Amino acid sequence: MSGHARKLTTEQEDHLAVWRVLAEKRAPYASALLYAARYVNVPGIETLGAVDSRLRVFLDVDEMRRSWSDDESAQVLIHLMYHVMFDHHALAEQKLQVDGDLSPRPVAYGGRRCGERRPRGRGGPLPFDRVEHRRVAGCGARSQRRRVLRRAGSQGA
Numbered sequence: 001m002s003g004h005a006r007k008l009t010t011e012q013e014d015h016l017a018v019w020r021v022l023a024e025k026r027a028p029y030a031s032a033l034l035y036a037a038r039y040v041n042v043p044g045i046e047t048l049g050a051v052d053s054r055l056r057v058f059l060d061v062d063e064m065r066r067s068w069s070d071d072e073s074a075q076v077l078i079h080l081m082y083h084v085m086f087d088h089h090a091l092a093e094q095k096l097q098v099d100g101d102l103s104p105r106p107v108a109y110g111g112r113r114c115g116e117r118r119p120r121g122r123g124g125p126l127p128f129d130r131v132e133h134r135r136v137a138g139c140g141a142r143s144q145r146r147r148v149l150r151r152a153g154s155q156g157a
Contacts, residue, residue, distance in 0.1 A: 005058065006041045012061040015073075022074035023081075030081040037081075051080045053089040 008016065016039055024031040033055070042058045049059040057080055064073045083089075 004042075006043070008039055008041050008061065012041060015061060015065055015070075018070055019073045019077055022070055023077040026074060027078045027081070030078055030085065033081045033084055034077060048076050049080050051083050055084060 020034045023034055037051070037055045037057045039057045039059060039061075041061045043060050043062065045058055045060045049057060051057045057077070059076075064076065068076070
């Protein structure tokens with residue numbers, strides 16, 4: 001991060017309020033998290049945003065206003081709430097303990113990518129079952145999102 005964390009200005013809070021309302025309309029199941037989060041302005045964060053295990057959301061609000069529409073900024077907030085909903089912090093800690101780093105290629109799995117088959121004759125069980133492997137390695141996010149959206153649709157009906 002190139003800048004220091006700062007409290008949001010009134011103008012930034014107004015934009016954030018609009019984004020949260022739009023995000024709540026698109027993802028009502030995330031509304032409790034959207035309003036419970038504490039938002040911190042971090043100029044030059046060099047990523048979409050970040051959320052920590054204490055539900056602090058770090059954003060470069062001014063850059064978001066310049067670069068994206070209100071709908072796109074709302075989608076960023078939803079994306080960050082997914083990290084909390086799917087407990088990515090615990091999964092990252094678990095992966096760090098197993099692999100020793102958070103690289104996208106899981107070292108504990110022989111460097112295979114998702115969907116690659118294990119070479120024959122190389123043995124031993126995987127340290128996690130396949131579901132855990134997918135969650136730790138970051139696989140299956142699309143299907144996970146579909147399941148959540150399906151559940152939300154069936155609960156609303």
